[in-house]
Amino acid sequence: MCIYYINREDLTYESAEHILMAGIGGMKTLPKEYVSTQFNNDISKIEQEFLRESLISLPRQFLGPGKRGSLNPKYQSRSKVHLLRDSTDSEFSLGYMQKGTPYLIPQFKLNLNNGEIKIIINNNKPDKSNAILDNFHRNLQNPETLQIKRIIDNRLPENIIFFGIQDGIEEHFD
Structure with missing residues (x-):
């Protein structure tokens, strides 16, 4: 059962939700069955805007981490x-x-x-x-x-x- 979409029944569980956003370095995730794919998709749009439009975007542009929390130069923010x-x-x-x-x-x-x-x-x-x-x-x-x-x-x-x-x-x- 999704801990966020409690009353929805049409949910799937294909990916795990990061406890802290990957874009700010969060690597640990909740077990797959805790957060639905639908919630993950919905929240990722908000997270992406936050990571690109808020003050948090400034240090990411200079120091990282990059895409999905990676420190690999290929995925630099x-x-x-x-x-x-x-x-x-x-x-x-x-x-x-x-x-x-x-x-x-x-x-x-x-x-x-x-x-x-x-x-x-x-x-x-x-x-x-x-x-x-x-x-x-x-x-x-x-x-x-x-x-x-x-x-x-x-x-x-x-x-x-x-x-x-x-x-x-x-x-x-x-």
Whole structure:
């Protein structure tokens, strides 16, 4: 019997619930028959928002743990895509933070006042510039597969629009 959904009868028990969220390092779980799969699925949406949107997301971006509590670099936590500001020239770009390091995503910056377009490619991978541009172009040719996210930030002038594409960067879009 599920300790949370006490009055429901249509429950299954396929996974164990972490006592403390895996995203903050919890490794111990309750026995499978204590928490239903349905509750686990429902609560995981709330946990994910908490881990990404609350203050707890800041230390996770710098120190970990990563996905499902893992310390493996392959599963490191990263922030959502947001505006980053370069400390050397105060320019904005789209990117995310992972283990305290900012990463830009491929993007173009459009100035609506003068029509200027600036192409920005991740400066951490200069040897892959052509492949990144090819992928960017390929994605633009299939607009029905694009996941759109609007970022509103009062630091950005109204005449500037960013358009960035990178596969697998965020899982959920509004």
